Amino acid sequence: MEVLSADILKQVVLLVILNVFISYGFLYLSHALLNLVPALNFLFGSNTASNSIMALSLVATIIVSPVAEELIFRGIFLNRLNLIIPPLFAVLVSSLLFASLHSYGSIISAFIFAICMALLYLKTENILIPIFAHFLNNLLAEIIVRADVNSLLFTNDVVIGVMSILAAISFVLLFKSIIPELNSIK
Template identity: 55%
Template sequence: MSSFNEKIKRISLVELLVLFIVLCILMVGFNFLNIKFNSTFLYLIVLAYFIFKLRNSFNELKIEFLNVFSKVSFKTVGSVVLLNIFFSYGMLYFSNFILQVVDSNSIFGSFMSLNIELFGIVGFLSVVLLSPVVEELIFRGIFLNKLKIIVPTTFAILISSLLFASLHGFGSIFSAFIFAVCMALLYLKSENIFVPIFAHFLNNLIGESIYHLDSSQILFNNDLVVGTMSVLAIISFVLILKFIYSNWNNI
């Protein structure tokens, strides 16, 4: 096990929770003053905290970064990411079907219709670059490792994955949970936080690129494409479960 991974484990969960509470208070204050305080600033502040805590670990960080594929191959990471991409679109199709069934004027329908605003290039970079680093450090580097101390690893994976999924909107919760479980397994298998960071980066890069390139919404408006993607989503889900099962027994 690398010394860098050990330093991540020693970061205080209490400090991180205090930081979250302070940020929540700031968000409420800024909203009260009608000042926009979006997720990009939150990511930057949390990233700054991690940089400060790991400020004396540059050499270990460099070694871990260069050894991303020493225990987990690029083929494995790429396959997990692509399968999750297909599966996530399947869940989006399913959520759209639910939205069509539920009355859009109802409270439940209005809640499910909420979506995340994108802020152009800044939002793209935030989702693709900042989000993978910060979220993997928090949910795999901190939460997963801290939970492993007090509960069996199986429950640590499930709880940390549920926490990760709770940040996502309707239509993405279940796929985010499955993705988080995969990231946890990649992290535990490699003992290198840069493996799930890279996989998360690749996932967000592909997902955001498809979103921006598909301006005409072909993926949602063309019946042939929707049907094909739905079949691929089912196949992907089966293969993801196979990956989870085969790797769960080795953790």
């Protein structure tokens, strides 16, 4: 069996790109909410870190998290839940558990991403596929954050507008592909 076919690779790349746009869309919404209700700022801590801590954080985000989270949430939780509840609910519950560990502004996009990872896992029956997709997702997100040295993603109205439109389009495309997959789970 081929571990990563061209078709699965295309699906993974498309899923990751769509998810990144969706993530930024929800981050924009959360920032707008924080501007409307400044008292919610306690949810975000200050983010100062030394270079060595930042390097360790990158390794944890890009390598350790995808492996650990996929093994735990898809490899263990999804499989165990499948034994006691219908598969659709197992996907939703394991995805909700995954999302609950993510920060404010990322919970909804993490839930959508987790559903996609669960569907990839169930479709391929290979935990390496969602690990790879998760790795690509986190790598792309970190590259975007590091490349945005002037904070254009959150300060330039044109960039925010374009990213918001791409987020909405990505959400619709992903939603249209998730629903039939969820309906086909047996």
